[in-house]
Amino acid sequence: MLALDRIIDAARAAPRSIVLPEGSDPRIAAGARRAVDEGIARPILLGAHEEVLAALGGDARGIAIEDPATAPRGEAYAEALHLLRHAKGMDLPAARRRIREPLAYAAMMVRQGDADGTVGGAVATTAETVRAALQIIGLAPGAKIVSSFFLMILCEEYHAQKGAYVFSDCGLVIDPDAAELADIARAAAHSYTAMTGEAPRVAMLSFSTNGSARHQRVDKVVEAVRLVRQAEPDLVIEGELQFDAAFVATVGAAKTAPGSQIRGDANVFVFPNLDAANIGYKIAQRMGGAKAIGPVLQGLAKPANDLSRGCSQDDVFHMIALTCAQASRADAGRALPSAMPARVDSLWQSPRPSTDLGVTRAG
Numbered sequence: 001m002l003a004l005d006r007i008i009d010a011a012r013a014a015p016r017s018i019v020l021p022e023g024s025d026p027r028i029a030a031g032a033r034r035a036v037d038e039g040i041a042r043p044i045l046l047g048a049h050e051e052v053l054a055a056l057g058g059d060a061r062g063i064a065i066e067d068p069a070t071a072p073r074g075e076a077y078a079e080a081l082h083l084l085r086h087a088k089g090m091d092l093p094a095a096r097r098r099i100r101e102p103l104a105y106a107a108m109m110v111r112q113g114d115a116d117g118t119v120g121g122a123v124a125t126t127a128e129t130v131r132a133a134l135q136i137i138g139l140a141p142g143a144k145i146v147s148s149f150f151l152m153i154l155c156e157e158y159h160a161q162k163g164a165y166v167f168s169d170c171g172l173v174i175d176p177d178a179a180e181l182a183d184i185a186r187a188a189a190h191s192y193t194a195m196t197g198e199a200p201r202v203a204m205l206s207f208s209t210n211g212s213a214r215h216q217r218v219d220k221v222v223e224a225v226r227l228v229r230q231a232e233p234d235l236v237i238e239g240e241l242q243f244d245a246a247f248v249a250t251v252g253a254a255k256t257a258p259g260s261q262i263r264g265d266a267n268v269f270v271f272p273n274l275d276a277a278n279i280g281y282k283i284a285q286r287m288g289g290a291k292a293i294g295p296v297l298q299g300l301a302k303p304a305n306d307l308s309r310g311c312s313q314d315d316v317f318h319m320i321a322l323t324c325a326q327a328s329r330a331d332a333g334r335a336l337p338s339a340m341p342a343r344v345d346s347l348w349q350s351p352r353p354s355t356d357l358g359v360t361r362a363g
């Protein structure tokens with residue numbers, strides 16, 4: 001859990017204002033309450049005042065409540081949204097209606113600098129949550145695509161290999177082509193370093209390892225690897241690889257050539273499409289007992305993150321912490337993990353070596 005502790009410590013060092021559009025959901029209210037009690041954030045819960053207060057059990061200490069339907073700044077936000085989207089056909093009345101939706105209002109708070117980040121998706125679908133961020137917050141300078149990752153933490157006694165891993169893209173880009181998959185891989189690699197302070201070793205996953213099967217879907221992964229190597233020759237990346245060859249040393253040794261750098265020791269797993277990625281992370285979480293934090297969005301101009309509708313109040317707390325830490329990075333004048341900088345210094349850089357993550361390699 002040390003990767004998570006680092007994130008929480010980073011948030012506590014500079015608590016941020018995080019707006020949560022689903023303020024009347026009990027998991028959101030409990031996560032926000034814990035964030036205040038542990039001194040990691042200044043939450044703003046959106047929703048009808050009485051409903052939010054009820055979710056908080058009547059205790060709103062340290063938490064702001066704002067109702068997009070009646071908020072005084074709603075009109076200014078509607079005008080800002082109209083300016084942003086009128087070229088796409090949105091008139092002012094439509095902008096007024098849209099800004100009353102909590103997801104849109106929260107994204108606008110972040111865009112306008114009235115909140116440092118937003119966390120939604122405990123109730124709304126990922127498509128709804130991400131669409132508000134895409135349309136209102138938009139791409140980070142230099143980013144071509146917004147995608148997402150999960151921070152997967154193996155920390156149970158029964159996990160033979162403990163540690164923090166990145167799975168991408170489990171939440172957003174449905175059927176990436178080779179160029180998009182390459183962008184996702186580069187963003188995920190940089191996100192891994194930002195989360196852990198460790199060097200990424202990227203496995204590009206497939207149903208084939210080093211040509212063991214032939215298919216156009218395999219060709220797509222191989223092409224993505226070529227594109228990443230062209231753009232970032234120093235990044236350790238291999239593919240196409242099956243998951244076992246990327247995660248289990250003995251299988252990696254059996255299936256890959258002696259010169260392989262990964263050999264069962266990848267820490268960033270890039271899936272070929274959203275079917276594989278979303279199913280894969282949920283299996284790891286629900287059958288494998290991995291702690292799954294995400295989807296964290298990469299490629300946005302400012303922090304906006306999603307949750308699974310199956311999230312717990314702990315997941316909400318951890319996502320608030322992660323979003324605060326992203327905001328601090330941005331304010332420190334450094335690129336967000338999402339912005340794919342040439343080099344990433346980790347906010348959570350550990351003074352100790354990689355064993356800090358509790359990684360004990362099997363085999």
Ligand SMILES: CC(C)(COP(=O)(O)OP(=O)(O)OC[C@H]1O[C@@H](n2cnc3c(N)ncnc32)[C@H](O)[C@@H]1OP(=O)(O)O)[C@@H](O)C(=O)NCCC(=O)NCCS
Pocket residue numbers: 088126127128130131134135139144145146147170171172173174278295
């Ligand atoms: C994210 C998602 C909603 C975007 O879908 P979409 O139909 O392209 O959405 P929209 O057309 O409303 O796009 C909104 C804007 O974002 C842009 N956009 C869409 N996907 C983008 C991406 N990955 N990166 C950057 N911009 C993107 C669109 O071009 C559009 O721009 P514009 O409105 O300024 O022209 C869609 O990809 C999706 O549903 N993904 C799967 C989500 C999901 O169910 N995940 C599983 C559970 S986690």
Ligand SMILES: CC(=O)OP(=O)(O)O
Pocket residue numbers: 121124125126170171278294295307308309310
């Ligand atoms: C990330 C994800 O799968 O979200 P949901 O469970 O809400 O669909």
